[in-house]
Amino acid sequence: NVVGPTMPVRNPVAQGPVNPPAHTVDGFVEAFLRELNFGQGVLLSRSTVNDQYLALARTVQQYLVAGWLETGARRRQGDRKIIGYLSAEYLLGRQLDNALMATTLGEIAEEAMTQCGLDLARLRAQEIEPGLGNGGLGRLAACFVDSLATLDVPCIGYGIRYEYGIFRQTFVDDRQAEVPDSWLSLGSPWEFPHPERQVRVAFGGRTETTTDEQGRERTTWIPAWDVLGIPYHYMVPGYRNGSVNTLRLWSAKATQAFDLQIFNSGDYAEAVRSQTFAENISKVLYPEDSTPQGKELRLQQQYFFVACSLHDFIENTLPRDFDLRRLPERIIFQLNDTHPVIGIPELMRILVDLKGFEWDEAWDITRECFAYTCHTLLPEALEVWPVELLGRLLPRHLEIIYRINDNFLDEVREAYPGDADRVRRMSIIAEGPQRAVRMAYLATIGGSRVNGVAELQSQLLREKVLPDFSELWPDKFTNITNGVTPRRFLHQANPLLSTLITEAIGPSWVTDLEQLRGLEPYADDAGFREQFQAVKQANKERLYRELRARDGLELPRHAMLDVMVKRLHEYKRQTLKLLHIVSLYDDLISGDVSPADMVSRTFVFGAKAAPGYYMAKEIIYLINSVGRTINEDKRIEGALSVAFPANYNVTLAEKVVPAADLSEQISLAGKEASGTGNMKFALNGALTIGTDDGANVEIRALVGDDNFFLFGLTEPEAEQLRADGYDPKAFYRSDEKLRRTLDLLGSGIFTGGDASASAPLVQNLLHDDPFMALADFRSYLDAQTRVDEAYRDSDAWTRSAILNVARTGFFSSDRSMRDYLDRVWLA
Numbered sequence: 001n002v003v004g005p006t007m008p009v010r011n012p013v014a015q016g017p018v019n020p021p022a023h024t025v026d027g028f029v030e031a032f033l034r035e036l037n038f039g040q041g042v043l044l045s046r047s048t049v050n051d052q053y054l055a056l057a058r059t060v061q062q063y064l065v066a067g068w069l070e071t072g073a074r075r076r077q078g079d080r081k082i083i084g085y086l087s088a089e090y091l092l093g094r095q096l097d098n099a100l101m102a103t104t105l106g107e108i109a110e111e112a113m114t115q116c117g118l119d120l121a122r123l124r125a126q127e128i129e130p131g132l133g134n135g136g137l138g139r140l141a142a143c144f145v146d147s148l149a150t151l152d153v154p155c156i157g158y159g160i161r162y163e164y165g166i167f168r169q170t171f172v173d174d175r176q177a178e179v180p181d182s183w184l185s186l187g188s189p190w191e192f193p194h195p196e197r198q199v200r201v202a203f204g205g206r207t208e209t210t211t212d213e214q215g216r217e218r219t220t221w222i223p224a225w226d227v228l229g230i231p232y233h234y235m236v237p238g239y240r241n242g243s244v245n246t247l248r249l250w251s252a253k254a255t256q257a258f259d260l261q262i263f264n265s266g267d268y269a270e271a272v273r274s275q276t277f278a279e280n281i282s283k284v285l286y287p288e289d290s291t292p293q294g295k296e297l298r299l300q301q302q303y304f305f306v307a308c309s310l311h312d313f314i315e316n317t318l319p320r321d322f323d324l325r326r327l328p329e330r331i332i333f334q335l336n337d338t339h340p341v342i343g344i345p346e347l348m349r350i351l352v353d354l355k356g357f358e359w360d361e362a363w364d365i366t367r368e369c370f371a372y373t374c375h376t377l378l379p380e381a382l383e384v385w386p387v388e389l390l391g392r393l394l395p396r397h398l399e400i401i402y403r404i405n406d407n408f409l410d411e412v413r414e415a416y417p418g419d420a421d422r423v424r425r426m427s428i429i430a431e432g433p434q435r436a437v438r439m440a441y442l443a444t445i446g447g448s449r450v451n452g453v454a455e456l457q458s459q460l461l462r463e464k465v466l467p468d469f470s471e472l473w474p475d476k477f478t479n480i481t482n483g484v485t486p487r488r489f490l491h492q493a494n495p496l497l498s499t500l501i502t503e504a505i506g507p508s509w510v511t512d513l514e515q516l517r518g519l520e521p522y523a524d525d526a527g528f529r530e531q532f533q534a535v536k537q538a539n540k541e542r543l544y545r546e547l548r549a550r551d552g553l554e555l556p557r558h559a560m561l562d563v564m565v566k567r568l569h570e571y572k573r574q575t576l577k578l579l580h581i582v583s584l585y586d587d588l589i590s591g592d593v594s595p596a597d598m599v600s601r602t603f604v605f606g607a608k609a610a611p612g613y614y615m616a617k618e619i620i621y622l623i624n625s626v627g628r629t630i631n632e633d634k635r636i637e638g639a640l641s642v643a644f645p646a647n648y649n650v651t652l653a654e655k656v657v658p659a660a661d662l663s664e665q666i667s668l669a670g671k672e673a674s675g676t677g678n679m680k681f682a683l684n685g686a687l688t689i690g691t692d693d694g695a696n697v698e699i700r701a702l703v704g705d706d707n708f709f710l711f712g713l714t715e716p717e718a719e720q721l722r723a724d725g726y727d728p729k730a731f732y733r734s735d736e737k738l739r740r741t742l743d744l745l746g747s748g749i750f751t752g753g754d755a756s757a758s759a760p761l762v763q764n765l766l767h768d769d770p771f772m773a774l775a776d777f778r779s780y781l782d783a784q785t786r787v788d789e790a791y792r793d794s795d796a797w798t799r800s801a802i803l804n805v806a807r808t809g810f811f812s813s814d815r816s817m818r819d820y821l822d823r824v825w826l827a
């Protein structure tokens with residue numbers, strides 16, 4: 001598949017990479033102007049902002065490339081095990097700032113641009129972030145590859161180069177509208193396409209089994225159609241360590257551009273039909289978060305990138321004569337949720353059908369080469385594929401899955417003789433009107449380790465999601481609590497706090513986040529607290545400037561900044577937050593509380609709803625309606641304001657997180673696997689109001705009960721309440737404040753007098769309330785009252801905020817990566 005072999009190098013001088021430009025302002029200016037003239041083909045005087053941005057990006061890249069080539073050469077010479085991170089999503093965020101930080105070029109670039117008469121900030125703002133992910137899962141993958149490069153661990157991140165990432169959100173009459181995200185439209189300076197390294201991926205057709213001379217059965221797959229995968233390489237720089245790993249994203253291309261005969265006959269649409277069909281595979285990211293839809297194109301995407309990646313590793317990354325029996329010494333494929341799980345039967349197919357291995361030996365190899373991370377607790381989020389669909393698209397893989405299942409169920413029968421019910425429960429194939437392949441089971445059976453992403457979720461994963469499997473293989477299960485990269489989410493996003501921290505404890509916290517512990521004594525230092533407060537205030541003002549420019553929002557300078565940003569999902573309970581806001585508004589307009597006596601708050605929401613998720617979109621509509629009404633009501637004298645900037649993304653998060661006073665982490669206990677936003681806020685000195693859920697549990701244990709506002713049912717309590725027959729109406733009847741709040745929300749005053757506009761949500765809460773917002777309302781309100789009291793004592797609040805920073809170094813993704821190395825990859 002490699003077209004155009006690499007050329008032998010005759011000139012020994014050319015064996016290594018050429019030197020990057022000088023690390024000086026002059027060197028930078030020179031390289032920049034070269035890129036502008038020779039790369040973009042324009043003079044500075046005639047260049048557009050986009051030309052300048054592209055040239056700047058390419059210039060910064062020049063400084064990184066030597067490290068990249070050197071790292072690649074080092075990796076090829078050594079025989080270290082490589083982490084093959086398989087993820088359908090990478091929510092990378094902007095690349096320029098990250099590259100400037102990694103290369104320590106920030107100040108040089110700033111000065112160089114000034115010398116050219118340009119403004120670095122303006123050029124930075126030109127970059128459209130690659131939104132190749134939905135939310136937490138995709139952002140986690142981006143944090144992990146950052147940390148692996150910083151730890152100098154060999155890693156190739158494999159994924160899909162979607163032409164359109166997560167949609168751009170706009171609001172039309174307070175309702176969400178989606179616009180395609182054409183992030184590539186102005187050119188993409190960070191990628192290196194390698195069309196000559198194309199890989200062919202087959203689909204459909206049938207299989208044929210024959211018996212060879214030795215009487216062994218051999219199966220061949222005779223596919224019906226195929227596409228090409230073109231790899232695009234992206235650099236993943238470590239933090240100032242010269243190590244640069246690779247992210248390899250695959251783009252689909254038709255094997256045949258068009259049918260010339262049909263074209264000549266005049267049917268142009270028909271002539272390109274198969275091209276369009278094939279290239280749809282990497283056209284757009286599925287915008288469903290946590291609720292997969294089970295569409296055929298989605299399975300095509302999954303197999304497409306996994307097949308490309310396995311092929312790439314085995315044929316193009318390993319040395320040519322590599323003995324595949326030793327494959328597990330050189331690679332571990334980490335499955336980021338079930339999306340890449342089809343890789344397990346794919347590796348079996350490669351080993352058995354293409355390389356001639358016996359089944360049992362191939363199976364032993366395969367199981368050692370995969371490990372599986374589960375990111376959910378919601379039953380509806382566990383991927384299953386109809387047998388009919390999988391068999392039609394990947395007939396050989398379905399046969400392999402059946403054989404894996406047969407062998408596995410024999411093992412179960414042996415371990416539990418006579419337990420037919422258990423055999424049925426544990427089967428990869430779910431029986432029923434529509435037989436389906438349970439991908440989480442396949443991952444658990446075909447991988448060496450299974451991990452959850454926070455302590456509580458890992459426990460519930462063992463006890464509730466995969467109990468039979470954890471009973472059979474207790475040692476296979478482990479927990480690895482998520483983390484976030486301190487480079488992007490503290491050092492880069494919050495330069496003022498970073499400087500303050502570095503002045504106090506030195507600079508090495510950036511790669512050793514537990515050192516933040518050294519800040520603890522400063523919590524009791526009045527001078528430091530004052531500086532810390534000044535940083536928070538400056539970050540708020542930076543955010544307000546941004547929201548004014550970006551969304552035309554005017555926000556008061558001094559108010560508690562209360563933030564809830566994350567995907568819109570009923571289980572995350574943005575509605576509970578909305579009920580709190582409405583209840584405060586009710587306090588004001590009913591005259592129970594005067595505006596002067598209320599702790600002023602600015603509420604910031606950021607949330608995208610999956611386009612087909614009806615209730616989530618109703619919630620967005622109501623947040624906007626309530627926000628507008630409150631913001632326009634002069635009676636409340638600005639005591640409350642609501643901001644819901646459209647299109648929350650990584651770029652906006654970098655401004656929002658450092659500014660927040662209060663972080664809302666209010667999912668129903670037992671539903672949020674981990675959360676990672678919760679970690680970013682705590683690290684930036686926001687206090688959390690949260691339930692006993694996901695990583696909140698671990699955050700609270702670390703920061704201490706006094707520095708965290710806990711409320712709500714615990715997971716066992718919520719389960720019990722449901723078992724006893726949860727009746728939201730009972731809570732409505734017995735709590736007057738709740739009744740007034742819901743009545744006000746349903747009254748129509750927020751929706752132009754039309755009560756029916758709020759009915760879908762209000763009725764849902766009263767009659768169903770699947771995530772028990774009404775049950776937790778009272779406890780939430782009480783916790784918010786404690787928040788107000790705490791906030792009035794600004795010195796004590798700041799002390800808590802500093803302790804949050806000092807005690808959450810555990811949540812660095814560097815630590816997560818060390819845990820994976822210890823418990824999964826090198827275990």
Ligand code: T68
Binds near residue numbers: 135138288292482672
């Ligand atoms: C999130 N999951 C978890 N899924 O909800 C969150 N799902 O608690 C956790 O912190 C995070 O993963 C990282 O572990 C997701 O983000 C998805 O985005 C998703 C996308 C497609 C299909 C299913």
